[in-house]
Amino acid sequence: xxxxxxxxxxxxxxxxxxxxxxxxxxxxxxxxxxxxxxxxxxxxxxxxxxxxxxxxxxxxxxxxxxxxxxxxxxxxxxxxxxxxxxxxxxxxxxxxxxxxxxxxxxxxxxxxxxxxxxxxxxxxxxxxxxxxxxxxxxxxxxxxxxxxxxxxxxxxxxxxxxxxxxxxxxxxxxxxxxx
Amino acid sequence: xxxxxxxxxxxxxxxxxxxxxxxxxxxxxxxxxxxxxxxxxxxxxxxxxxxxxxxxxxxxxxxxxxxxxxxxxxxxxxxxxxxxxxxxxxxxxxxxxxxxxxxxxxxxxxxxxxxxxxxxxxxxxxxxxxxxxxxxxxxxxxxxxxxxxxxxxxxxxxxxxxxxxxxxxxxxxxxxxxxxxxxxxxxxxxxxxxxxxxxxxxxxxxxxxxxxxxxxxxxxxxxxxxxxxxxxxxxxxxxxxxxxxxxxxxxxxxxxxxxxxxxxxxxxxxxxxxxxxxxxxxxxxxxxxxxxxxxxxxxxxxxxxxxxxxxxxxxxxxxxxxxxxxxxxxxx
Numbered sequence: 001x002x003x004x005x006x007x008x009x010x011x012x013x014x015x016x017x018x019x020x021x022x023x024x025x026x027x028x029x030x031x032x033x034x035x036x037x038x039x040x041x042x043x044x045x046x047x048x049x050x051x052x053x054x055x056x057x058x059x060x061x062x063x064x065x066x067x068x069x070x071x072x073x074x075x076x077x078x079x080x081x082x083x084x085x086x087x088x089x090x091x092x093x094x095x096x097x098x099x100x101x102x103x104x105x106x107x108x109x110x111x112x113x114x115x116x117x118x119x120x121x122x123x124x125x126x127x128x129x130x131x132x133x134x135x136x137x138x139x140x141x142x143x144x145x146x147x148x149x150x151x152x153x154x155x156x157x158x159x160x161x162x163x164x165x166x167x168x169x170x171x172x173x174x175x176x177x178x179x
Numbered sequence: 180x181x182x183x184x185x186x187x188x189x190x191x192x193x194x195x196x197x198x199x200x201x202x203x204x205x206x207x208x209x210x211x212x213x214x215x216x217x218x219x220x221x222x223x224x225x226x227x228x229x230x231x232x233x234x235x236x237x238x239x240x241x242x243x244x245x246x247x248x249x250x251x252x253x254x255x256x257x258x259x260x261x262x263x264x265x266x267x268x269x270x271x272x273x274x275x276x277x278x279x280x281x282x283x284x285x286x287x288x289x290x291x292x293x294x295x296x297x298x299x300x301x302x303x304x305x306x307x308x309x310x311x312x313x314x315x316x317x318x319x320x321x322x323x324x325x326x327x328x329x330x331x332x333x334x335x336x337x338x339x340x341x342x343x344x345x346x347x348x349x350x351x352x353x354x355x356x357x358x359x360x361x362x363x364x365x366x367x368x369x370x371x372x373x374x375x376x377x378x379x380x381x382x383x384x385x386x387x388x389x390x391x392x393x394x395x396x397x398x399x400x401x402x403x404x405x406x407x408x409x410x411x412x413x414x415x416x417x418x419x420x421x422x423x424x425x426x427x428x429x430x431x432x433x434x435x436x437x438x439x440x441x442x443x444x445x446x447x448x449x450x451x452x453x454x455x456x457x458x459x460x461x462x463x464x465x466x467x468x469x470x471x472x473x474x475x476x477x478x479x480x481x482x483x484x485x486x487x488x489x490x491x492x493x494x495x496x497x498x499x500x501x502x503x504x505x506x507x508x509x510x511x
Contacts, residue, residue: 012217171187
Protein backbone atom coordinates (compact mmCIF):
# COMPACT_ATOMS: atom_id res chain seq x y z
CA UNK A 1 0.00 0.00 0.00
CA UNK A 2 2.85 2.35 0.82
CA UNK A 3 4.39 1.71 -2.58
CA UNK A 4 1.08 2.67 -4.17
CA UNK A 5 1.17 6.01 -2.38
CA UNK A 6 4.82 6.37 -3.44
CA UNK A 7 6.25 6.70 0.05
CA UNK A 8 10.01 7.08 -0.37
CA UNK A 9 10.92 4.41 2.19
CA UNK A 10 8.56 1.89 0.58
CA UNK A 11 9.89 2.69 -2.88
CA UNK A 12 13.45 2.16 -1.63
CA UNK A 13 12.47 -1.22 -0.23
CA UNK A 14 10.73 -2.13 -3.48
CA UNK A 15 13.78 -1.03 -5.46
CA UNK A 16 16.16 -3.08 -3.29
CA UNK A 17 14.00 -6.13 -3.74
CA UNK A 18 13.48 -6.03 -7.51
CA UNK A 19 16.35 -4.04 -8.95
CA UNK A 20 18.88 -6.94 -9.13
CA UNK A 21 16.33 -9.14 -10.88
CA UNK A 22 15.31 -6.49 -13.40
CA UNK A 23 18.82 -5.32 -14.11
CA UNK A 24 20.01 -8.94 -14.41
CA UNK A 25 17.29 -9.73 -16.96
CA UNK A 26 17.89 -6.61 -19.07
CA UNK A 27 21.64 -7.22 -18.96
CA UNK A 28 21.13 -10.78 -20.19
CA UNK A 29 18.66 -9.65 -22.86
CA UNK A 30 20.70 -6.76 -24.19
CA UNK A 31 24.25 -7.99 -23.48
CA UNK A 32 25.42 -4.42 -22.98
CA UNK A 33 25.72 -2.75 -19.57
CA UNK A 34 25.15 0.76 -20.92
CA UNK A 35 21.96 -0.24 -22.70
CA UNK A 36 20.88 -2.29 -19.68
CA UNK A 37 21.26 0.77 -17.45
CA UNK A 38 19.25 2.94 -19.82
CA UNK A 39 16.50 0.34 -20.15
CA UNK A 40 16.44 -0.36 -16.41
CA UNK A 41 16.01 3.34 -15.74
CA UNK A 42 13.10 3.41 -18.16
CA UNK A 43 11.53 0.39 -16.47
CA UNK A 44 11.71 1.99 -13.02
CA UNK A 45 10.35 5.21 -14.50
CA UNK A 46 7.32 3.24 -15.74
CA UNK A 47 6.98 1.46 -12.41
CA UNK A 48 6.98 4.79 -10.59
CA UNK A 49 4.38 6.16 -12.93
CA UNK A 50 2.13 3.14 -12.45
CA UNK A 51 2.84 2.61 -8.74
CA UNK A 52 -0.70 3.55 -7.74
CA UNK A 53 -2.06 0.70 -9.84
CA UNK A 54 0.05 -2.05 -8.23
CA UNK A 55 -2.20 -4.67 -6.68
CA UNK A 56 -0.79 -5.39 -3.19
CA UNK A 57 -2.54 -8.76 -3.19
CA UNK A 58 -0.59 -10.04 -6.19
CA UNK A 59 3.05 -10.84 -6.80
CA UNK A 60 4.36 -8.00 -8.97
CA UNK A 61 7.02 -10.32 -10.45
CA UNK A 62 5.18 -11.25 -13.70
CA UNK A 63 4.09 -7.66 -14.19
CA UNK A 64 7.67 -6.43 -13.77
CA UNK A 65 8.96 -9.09 -16.17
CA UNK A 66 6.37 -8.01 -18.74
CA UNK A 67 7.39 -4.36 -18.37
CA UNK A 68 11.06 -5.34 -18.68
CA UNK A 69 10.38 -7.34 -21.86
CA UNK A 70 8.27 -4.59 -23.40
CA UNK A 71 10.96 -2.03 -22.64
CA UNK A 72 13.70 -4.23 -24.12
CA UNK A 73 11.58 -4.57 -27.27
CA UNK A 74 11.12 -0.83 -27.35
CA UNK A 75 14.88 -0.46 -27.08
CA UNK A 76 15.34 -2.98 -29.90
CA UNK A 77 13.05 -0.87 -32.05
CA UNK A 78 14.85 2.34 -31.12
CA UNK A 79 17.04 4.25 -33.51
CA UNK A 80 19.92 4.02 -31.03
CA UNK A 81 19.87 0.22 -31.18
CA UNK A 82 19.47 0.04 -34.95
CA UNK A 83 22.35 2.45 -35.43
CA UNK A 84 24.48 0.36 -33.09
CA UNK A 85 23.61 -2.83 -34.94
CA UNK A 86 24.36 -1.32 -38.29
CA UNK A 87 27.90 -0.48 -37.33
CA UNK A 88 28.51 -3.43 -35.08
CA UNK A 89 27.80 -7.10 -35.53
CA UNK A 90 28.19 -9.69 -32.86
CA UNK A 91 30.44 -11.79 -35.03
CA UNK A 92 33.14 -9.21 -35.42
CA UNK A 93 32.78 -6.97 -32.41
CA UNK A 94 36.16 -6.71 -30.75
CA UNK A 95 34.66 -5.01 -27.70
CA UNK A 96 32.08 -7.70 -27.07
CA UNK A 97 34.22 -9.62 -24.64
CA UNK A 98 34.65 -6.50 -22.58
CA UNK A 99 30.96 -5.86 -22.55
CA UNK A 100 30.10 -9.28 -21.23
CA UNK A 101 30.58 -10.47 -17.69
CA UNK A 102 34.10 -11.56 -16.93
CA UNK A 103 37.01 -11.27 -14.50
CA UNK A 104 35.47 -12.89 -11.48
CA UNK A 105 38.38 -13.92 -9.27
CA UNK A 106 38.28 -17.13 -7.24
CA UNK A 107 39.25 -20.77 -7.25
CA UNK A 108 39.92 -22.53 -10.52
CA UNK A 109 36.47 -24.16 -10.67
CA UNK A 110 34.79 -20.83 -10.27
CA UNK A 111 36.87 -19.40 -13.08
CA UNK A 112 36.03 -22.33 -15.33
CA UNK A 113 32.34 -21.97 -14.51
CA UNK A 114 32.50 -18.27 -15.18
CA UNK A 115 34.19 -18.85 -18.52
CA UNK A 116 31.51 -21.31 -19.45
CA UNK A 117 28.78 -18.86 -18.42
CA UNK A 118 30.49 -16.17 -20.43
CA UNK A 119 30.47 -18.37 -23.51
CA UNK A 120 26.79 -19.15 -23.02
CA UNK A 121 26.05 -15.44 -22.66
CA UNK A 122 28.07 -14.75 -25.80
CA UNK A 123 26.12 -17.39 -27.67
CA UNK A 124 22.82 -15.98 -26.43
CA UNK A 125 23.91 -12.52 -27.55
CA UNK A 126 24.28 -13.78 -31.12
CA UNK A 127 20.65 -14.96 -31.30
CA UNK A 128 17.97 -12.80 -32.91
CA UNK A 129 16.14 -10.72 -30.29
CA UNK A 130 12.97 -12.78 -30.40
CA UNK A 131 14.83 -16.03 -29.79
CA UNK A 132 16.96 -14.43 -27.07
CA UNK A 133 13.79 -13.29 -25.34
CA UNK A 134 12.21 -16.72 -25.65
CA UNK A 135 15.16 -18.59 -24.20
CA UNK A 136 15.84 -16.17 -21.35
CA UNK A 137 12.22 -15.97 -20.28
CA UNK A 138 11.72 -19.73 -20.22
CA UNK A 139 15.06 -21.32 -19.37
CA UNK A 140 16.58 -18.51 -17.33
CA UNK A 141 13.57 -16.86 -15.71
CA UNK A 142 11.51 -20.04 -15.52
CA UNK A 143 8.37 -18.50 -17.01
CA UNK A 144 5.91 -20.97 -18.54
CA UNK A 145 5.29 -21.11 -22.29
CA UNK A 146 1.66 -20.14 -21.81
CA UNK A 147 2.55 -16.92 -20.03
CA UNK A 148 5.28 -16.19 -22.56
CA UNK A 149 2.77 -16.74 -25.37
CA UNK A 150 0.48 -14.21 -23.73
CA UNK A 151 3.31 -11.70 -23.35
CA UNK A 152 4.41 -12.14 -26.97
CA UNK A 153 0.88 -12.20 -28.37
CA UNK A 154 1.30 -15.59 -30.03
CA UNK A 155 -0.32 -18.97 -29.53
CA UNK A 156 0.99 -21.45 -27.02
CA UNK A 157 2.15 -23.68 -29.88
CA UNK A 158 4.01 -20.81 -31.53
CA UNK A 159 5.77 -19.93 -28.27
CA UNK A 160 6.90 -23.54 -27.83
CA UNK A 161 8.04 -23.75 -31.42
CA UNK A 162 9.99 -20.53 -31.06
CA UNK A 163 11.63 -21.82 -27.90
CA UNK A 164 12.62 -25.03 -29.60
CA UNK A 165 14.14 -23.04 -32.44
CA UNK A 166 15.95 -20.81 -29.96
CA UNK A 167 17.53 -23.87 -28.36
CA UNK A 168 18.60 -25.20 -31.75
CA UNK A 169 20.16 -21.84 -32.65
CA UNK A 170 21.86 -21.65 -29.27
CA UNK A 171 23.35 -25.10 -29.85
CA UNK A 172 24.73 -23.94 -33.21
CA UNK A 173 26.10 -20.73 -31.71
CA UNK A 174 27.84 -22.63 -28.92
CA UNK A 175 29.33 -25.00 -31.45
CA UNK A 176 30.66 -22.00 -33.39
CA UNK A 177 32.25 -20.72 -30.20
CA UNK A 178 33.92 -24.08 -29.70
CA UNK A 179 31.89 -25.16 -26.68
CA UNK B 180 16.60 -39.60 -32.54
CA UNK B 181 13.93 -37.80 -30.52
CA UNK B 182 15.53 -38.97 -27.28
CA UNK B 183 18.89 -37.67 -28.42
CA UNK B 184 17.33 -34.40 -29.40
CA UNK B 185 15.54 -34.10 -26.07
CA UNK B 186 18.77 -34.86 -24.27
CA UNK B 187 20.58 -32.15 -26.23
CA UNK B 188 17.78 -29.67 -25.58
CA UNK B 189 17.83 -30.46 -21.88
CA UNK B 190 21.60 -29.97 -21.76
CA UNK B 191 21.23 -26.57 -23.43
CA UNK B 192 18.42 -25.63 -21.06
CA UNK B 193 20.64 -26.55 -18.12
CA UNK B 194 23.42 -24.35 -19.45
CA UNK B 195 21.09 -21.36 -19.59
CA UNK B 196 19.39 -22.20 -16.29
CA UNK B 197 22.76 -22.44 -14.56
CA UNK B 198 23.84 -19.00 -15.67
CA UNK B 199 24.73 -17.04 -12.57
CA UNK B 200 22.60 -14.00 -11.70
CA UNK B 201 23.36 -11.25 -14.15
CA UNK B 202 26.43 -9.16 -13.46
CA UNK B 203 25.81 -6.49 -10.86
CA UNK B 204 25.13 -2.95 -11.96
CA UNK B 205 27.66 -0.30 -11.11
CA UNK B 206 27.06 0.75 -7.49
CA UNK B 207 26.95 4.38 -8.48
CA UNK B 208 24.24 3.80 -11.09
CA UNK B 209 22.19 1.69 -8.67
CA UNK B 210 22.54 4.30 -5.93
CA UNK B 211 21.51 7.19 -8.16
CA UNK B 212 18.61 5.31 -9.68
CA UNK B 213 17.39 4.23 -6.24
CA UNK B 214 17.53 7.83 -5.00
CA UNK B 215 15.66 9.25 -7.99
CA UNK B 216 13.10 6.41 -7.92
CA UNK B 217 12.27 6.94 -4.27
CA UNK B 218 12.26 10.73 -4.60
CA UNK B 219 10.04 10.64 -7.68
CA UNK B 220 12.53 12.54 -9.80
CA UNK B 221 13.30 9.55 -12.06
CA UNK B 222 13.22 10.21 -15.79
CA UNK B 223 12.51 7.96 -18.78
CA UNK B 224 15.44 6.18 -20.44
CA UNK B 225 17.23 8.29 -22.99
CA UNK B 226 16.59 5.90 -25.90
CA UNK B 227 12.83 6.40 -25.81
CA UNK B 228 12.69 9.76 -27.55
CA UNK B 229 15.02 8.38 -30.14
CA UNK B 230 12.69 5.78 -31.55
CA UNK B 231 11.29 7.43 -34.63
CA UNK B 232 11.64 5.41 -37.81
CA UNK B 233 14.89 5.87 -39.63
CA UNK B 234 14.07 6.23 -43.34
CA UNK B 235 17.05 4.04 -44.17
CA UNK B 236 15.34 1.16 -42.40
CA UNK B 237 12.33 1.40 -44.66
CA UNK B 238 14.41 0.97 -47.74
CA UNK B 239 13.86 -2.46 -49.17
CA UNK B 240 11.06 -3.20 -46.75
CA UNK B 241 8.00 -1.41 -48.00
CA UNK B 242 9.42 0.74 -50.74
CA UNK B 243 11.57 -1.40 -52.93
CA UNK B 244 11.58 1.27 -55.57
CA UNK B 245 13.89 3.30 -53.37
CA UNK B 246 16.58 0.74 -53.91
CA UNK B 247 16.94 1.48 -57.58
CA UNK B 248 18.13 4.97 -56.91
CA UNK B 249 14.82 6.67 -57.59
CA UNK B 250 14.62 9.92 -55.73
CA UNK B 251 12.14 9.96 -52.87
CA UNK B 252 10.43 12.96 -54.41
CA UNK B 253 9.52 10.82 -57.38
CA UNK B 254 7.81 8.21 -55.27
CA UNK B 255 5.68 10.35 -53.02
CA UNK B 256 2.45 11.34 -54.73
CA UNK B 257 1.55 14.95 -54.23
CA UNK B 258 5.00 16.10 -53.23
CA UNK B 259 5.93 19.15 -55.22
CA UNK B 260 9.47 19.04 -56.51
CA UNK B 261 11.63 22.09 -56.16
CA UNK B 262 12.18 22.85 -59.83
CA UNK B 263 13.42 26.38 -59.52
CA UNK B 264 11.61 29.67 -59.59
CA UNK B 265 8.40 29.81 -61.58
CA UNK B 266 9.68 32.72 -63.59
CA UNK B 267 12.55 30.68 -65.01
CA UNK B 268 12.61 30.66 -68.81
CA UNK B 269 11.60 27.00 -69.03
CA UNK B 270 8.65 27.41 -66.75
CA UNK B 271 7.52 30.64 -68.31
CA UNK B 272 7.61 29.27 -71.83
CA UNK B 273 6.14 25.90 -70.90
CA UNK B 274 9.16 24.42 -72.64
CA UNK B 275 10.18 20.80 -72.28
CA UNK B 276 13.56 19.22 -72.72
CA UNK B 277 12.24 17.04 -75.54
CA UNK B 278 12.40 19.76 -78.16
CA UNK B 279 15.11 19.10 -80.70
CA UNK B 280 16.49 21.04 -83.64
CA UNK B 281 15.90 24.65 -84.42
CA UNK B 282 12.41 25.73 -83.57
CA UNK B 283 10.34 27.37 -86.23
CA UNK B 284 8.19 29.03 -83.64
CA UNK B 285 8.99 30.03 -80.16
CA UNK B 286 6.11 27.90 -78.95
CA UNK B 287 4.46 30.82 -77.25
CA UNK B 288 1.22 31.64 -79.08
CA UNK B 289 0.25 34.41 -76.72
CA UNK B 290 1.99 35.56 -73.61
CA UNK B 291 0.38 35.31 -70.18
CA UNK B 292 1.49 38.03 -67.85
CA UNK B 293 3.26 36.70 -64.77
CA UNK B 294 0.40 37.72 -62.46
CA UNK B 295 -2.03 35.73 -64.60
CA UNK B 296 0.19 32.67 -64.45
CA UNK B 297 0.37 33.04 -60.69
CA UNK B 298 -3.41 33.37 -60.46
CA UNK B 299 -3.94 30.31 -62.64
CA UNK B 300 -1.52 28.30 -60.57
CA UNK B 301 -3.15 29.48 -57.33
CA UNK B 302 -6.59 28.58 -58.68
CA UNK B 303 -5.36 25.14 -59.74
CA UNK B 304 -3.82 24.52 -56.32
CA UNK B 305 -7.00 25.71 -54.61
CA UNK B 306 -9.09 23.39 -56.77
CA UNK B 307 -6.84 20.43 -56.01
CA UNK B 308 -6.96 21.19 -52.28
CA UNK B 309 -10.75 21.59 -52.42
CA UNK B 310 -11.25 18.29 -54.27
CA UNK B 311 -8.86 16.49 -51.93
CA UNK B 312 -10.64 17.85 -48.87
CA UNK B 313 -14.06 17.04 -50.28
CA UNK B 314 -12.89 13.51 -51.10
CA UNK B 315 -11.49 12.95 -47.63
CA UNK B 316 -13.61 10.49 -45.67
CA UNK B 317 -14.89 11.31 -42.21
CA UNK B 318 -12.40 10.96 -39.37
CA UNK B 319 -12.92 8.95 -36.21
CA UNK B 320 -15.90 9.72 -33.98
CA UNK B 321 -17.87 8.17 -31.12
CA UNK B 322 -14.81 7.58 -28.98
CA UNK B 323 -15.32 5.32 -26.01
CA UNK B 324 -12.58 4.74 -23.44
CA UNK B 325 -12.98 2.52 -20.42
CA UNK B 326 -11.08 0.56 -17.80
CA UNK B 327 -7.86 1.26 -15.94
CA UNK B 328 -5.22 2.48 -18.27
CA UNK B 329 -3.42 5.33 -19.91
CA UNK B 330 -2.95 6.63 -23.41
CA UNK B 331 0.18 8.36 -24.64
CA UNK B 332 -0.30 10.84 -27.47
CA UNK B 333 2.59 12.95 -28.74
CA UNK B 334 4.54 12.41 -25.51
CA UNK B 335 1.62 13.36 -23.27
CA UNK B 336 0.01 10.74 -21.08
CA UNK B 337 -3.65 10.76 -20.09
CA UNK B 338 -5.74 8.39 -18.04
CA UNK B 339 -8.31 6.67 -20.25
CA UNK B 340 -10.98 8.10 -17.97
CA UNK B 341 -10.00 11.62 -19.15
CA UNK B 342 -11.46 11.10 -22.61
CA UNK B 343 -12.59 14.72 -22.92
CA UNK B 344 -9.00 15.87 -22.40
CA UNK B 345 -7.51 13.82 -25.23
CA UNK B 346 -10.39 13.21 -27.66
CA UNK B 347 -9.42 16.16 -29.85
CA UNK B 348 -5.85 14.86 -30.20
CA UNK B 349 -6.94 11.59 -31.79
CA UNK B 350 -6.61 12.64 -35.39
CA UNK B 351 -5.79 10.36 -38.33
CA UNK B 352 -2.08 9.62 -38.48
CA UNK B 353 -1.45 10.38 -34.80
CA UNK B 354 0.67 7.79 -32.98
CA UNK B 355 -0.84 6.45 -29.77
CA UNK B 356 0.28 4.00 -27.11
CA UNK B 357 -2.33 2.48 -24.82
CA UNK B 358 -1.30 0.76 -21.60
CA UNK B 359 -3.36 -0.67 -18.78
CA UNK B 360 -4.86 -3.77 -17.27
CA UNK B 361 -7.22 -6.17 -19.05
CA UNK B 362 -10.17 -3.84 -18.53
CA UNK B 363 -8.63 -0.99 -20.56
CA UNK B 364 -10.16 -0.42 -24.01
CA UNK B 365 -10.44 2.43 -26.47
CA UNK B 366 -12.74 2.26 -29.44
CA UNK B 367 -13.94 4.60 -32.13
CA UNK B 368 -15.99 4.60 -35.31
CA UNK B 369 -15.47 5.93 -38.81
CA UNK B 370 -19.13 6.62 -39.58
CA UNK B 371 -20.56 3.82 -41.69
CA UNK B 372 -17.07 2.70 -42.66
CA UNK B 373 -15.41 0.84 -39.82
CA UNK B 374 -15.06 0.56 -36.07
CA UNK B 375 -11.72 0.07 -34.36
CA UNK B 376 -11.01 -1.31 -30.90
CA UNK B 377 -7.63 -0.75 -29.26
CA UNK B 378 -6.49 -3.03 -26.43
CA UNK B 379 -3.81 -2.46 -23.75
CA UNK B 380 -0.25 -2.63 -25.01
CA UNK B 381 -1.07 -1.29 -28.47
CA UNK B 382 1.23 1.08 -30.30
CA UNK B 383 -0.41 2.25 -33.50
CA UNK B 384 -1.38 5.22 -35.61
CA UNK B 385 -4.98 6.40 -35.83
CA UNK B 386 -6.27 5.17 -39.22
CA UNK B 387 -6.35 7.50 -42.19
CA UNK B 388 -9.87 7.29 -43.65
CA UNK B 389 -10.44 6.15 -47.23
CA UNK B 390 -11.43 8.72 -49.86
CA UNK B 391 -15.13 9.11 -50.69
CA UNK B 392 -14.82 8.85 -54.47
CA UNK B 393 -11.21 7.97 -55.24
CA UNK B 394 -8.19 6.73 -53.32
CA UNK B 395 -10.54 4.31 -51.55
CA UNK B 396 -7.89 2.84 -49.29
CA UNK B 397 -7.88 3.41 -45.55
CA UNK B 398 -4.62 2.68 -43.82
CA UNK B 399 -2.89 2.56 -40.51
CA UNK B 400 0.16 1.05 -38.83
CA UNK B 401 0.37 -1.22 -35.81
CA UNK B 402 3.73 -1.70 -34.12
CA UNK B 403 2.65 -3.72 -31.17
CA UNK B 404 -0.40 -5.22 -29.48
CA UNK B 405 -3.87 -6.20 -30.60
CA UNK B 406 -6.29 -4.08 -32.63
CA UNK B 407 -9.78 -5.29 -33.61
CA UNK B 408 -11.63 -3.97 -36.64
CA UNK B 409 -15.21 -4.32 -37.89
CA UNK B 410 -16.07 -2.87 -41.26
CA UNK B 411 -19.41 -1.19 -42.04
CA UNK B 412 -21.77 -0.80 -45.02
CA UNK B 413 -19.82 2.10 -46.58
CA UNK B 414 -16.73 -0.07 -46.76
CA UNK B 415 -18.02 -1.71 -49.97
CA UNK B 416 -15.61 -1.02 -52.82
CA UNK B 417 -12.88 0.21 -50.50
CA UNK B 418 -10.02 -1.61 -48.89
CA UNK B 419 -7.95 -1.35 -45.78
CA UNK B 420 -4.21 -1.63 -45.63
CA UNK B 421 -2.45 -2.25 -42.33
CA UNK B 422 1.30 -2.04 -41.99
CA UNK B 423 2.59 -4.28 -39.23
CA UNK B 424 6.18 -5.34 -38.52
CA UNK B 425 7.24 -7.67 -41.32
CA UNK B 426 3.90 -7.81 -43.08
CA UNK B 427 1.24 -5.79 -44.80
CA UNK B 428 -2.37 -6.82 -44.32
CA UNK B 429 -4.93 -6.07 -47.00
CA UNK B 430 -8.56 -6.40 -46.08
CA UNK B 431 -11.69 -6.21 -48.18
CA UNK B 432 -14.59 -6.21 -45.70
CA UNK B 433 -14.46 -8.28 -42.57
CA UNK B 434 -14.35 -8.62 -38.81
CA UNK B 435 -10.83 -9.33 -37.72
CA UNK B 436 -8.03 -8.67 -35.27
CA UNK B 437 -4.38 -7.89 -35.85
CA UNK B 438 -1.97 -8.95 -33.11
CA UNK B 439 1.63 -7.76 -33.36
CA UNK B 440 4.56 -8.81 -31.24
CA UNK B 441 8.26 -8.16 -31.85
CA UNK B 442 8.68 -11.54 -33.50
CA UNK B 443 5.40 -12.16 -35.27
CA UNK B 444 2.18 -10.72 -36.60
CA UNK B 445 -1.07 -12.63 -36.43
CA UNK B 446 -4.36 -11.92 -38.17
CA UNK B 447 -7.52 -13.53 -36.79
CA UNK B 448 -10.44 -13.34 -39.23
CA UNK B 449 -13.94 -13.90 -37.90
CA UNK B 450 -15.82 -12.96 -41.08
CA UNK B 451 -14.80 -11.77 -44.53
CA UNK B 452 -11.40 -12.01 -46.10
CA UNK B 453 -7.93 -10.73 -45.44
CA UNK B 454 -4.59 -11.40 -46.98
CA UNK B 455 -1.17 -10.97 -45.48
CA UNK B 456 1.74 -9.96 -47.65
CA UNK B 457 5.26 -10.47 -46.36
CA UNK B 458 8.32 -8.39 -47.16
CA UNK B 459 9.05 -10.56 -50.21
CA UNK B 460 5.56 -9.89 -51.56
CA UNK B 461 4.36 -13.42 -50.87
CA UNK B 462 0.61 -13.34 -50.21
CA UNK B 463 -1.16 -15.60 -47.74
CA UNK B 464 -4.97 -15.52 -47.63
CA UNK B 465 -6.68 -15.78 -44.25
CA UNK B 466 -10.03 -17.53 -44.31
CA UNK B 467 -12.96 -16.86 -41.96
CA UNK B 468 -12.58 -18.59 -38.61
CA UNK B 469 -8.80 -18.96 -39.03
CA UNK B 470 -5.73 -17.18 -37.72
CA UNK B 471 -2.54 -16.79 -39.70
CA UNK B 472 0.80 -16.05 -38.08
CA UNK B 473 3.75 -14.49 -39.90
CA UNK B 474 7.17 -14.50 -38.27
CA UNK B 475 9.06 -11.28 -38.75
CA UNK B 476 12.44 -12.88 -39.27
CA UNK B 477 10.98 -14.91 -42.17
CA UNK B 478 12.89 -17.99 -41.07
CA UNK B 479 9.78 -19.79 -39.93
CA UNK B 480 7.06 -20.33 -42.51
CA UNK B 481 3.71 -18.72 -41.71
CA UNK B 482 1.22 -21.07 -40.13
CA UNK B 483 -2.52 -21.21 -39.94
CA UNK B 484 -4.79 -22.54 -37.22
CA UNK B 485 -8.36 -22.01 -36.03
CA UNK B 486 -9.10 -18.83 -34.08
CA UNK B 487 -8.83 -19.42 -30.36
CA UNK B 488 -12.15 -19.46 -28.50
CA UNK B 489 -11.31 -16.42 -26.42
CA UNK B 490 -10.39 -14.32 -29.44
CA UNK B 491 -13.52 -15.44 -31.29
CA UNK B 492 -15.62 -14.37 -28.32
CA UNK B 493 -13.92 -10.96 -28.10
CA UNK B 494 -14.35 -10.35 -31.84
CA UNK B 495 -18.02 -11.36 -31.69
CA UNK B 496 -18.60 -9.07 -28.73
CA UNK B 497 -16.92 -6.18 -30.51
CA UNK B 498 -18.82 -6.84 -33.74
CA UNK B 499 -22.13 -6.99 -31.89
CA UNK B 500 -21.47 -3.68 -30.18
CA UNK B 501 -19.97 -1.96 -33.26
CA UNK B 502 -22.49 -2.94 -35.94
CA UNK B 503 -25.41 -0.93 -34.45
CA UNK B 504 -23.11 2.10 -34.12
CA UNK B 505 -22.06 1.77 -37.76
CA UNK B 506 -25.67 1.26 -38.89
CA UNK B 507 -26.98 4.20 -36.90
CA UNK B 508 -24.62 6.39 -38.90
CA UNK B 509 -25.97 4.87 -42.11
CA UNK B 510 -29.54 5.78 -41.08
CA UNK B 511 -28.54 9.40 -40.50
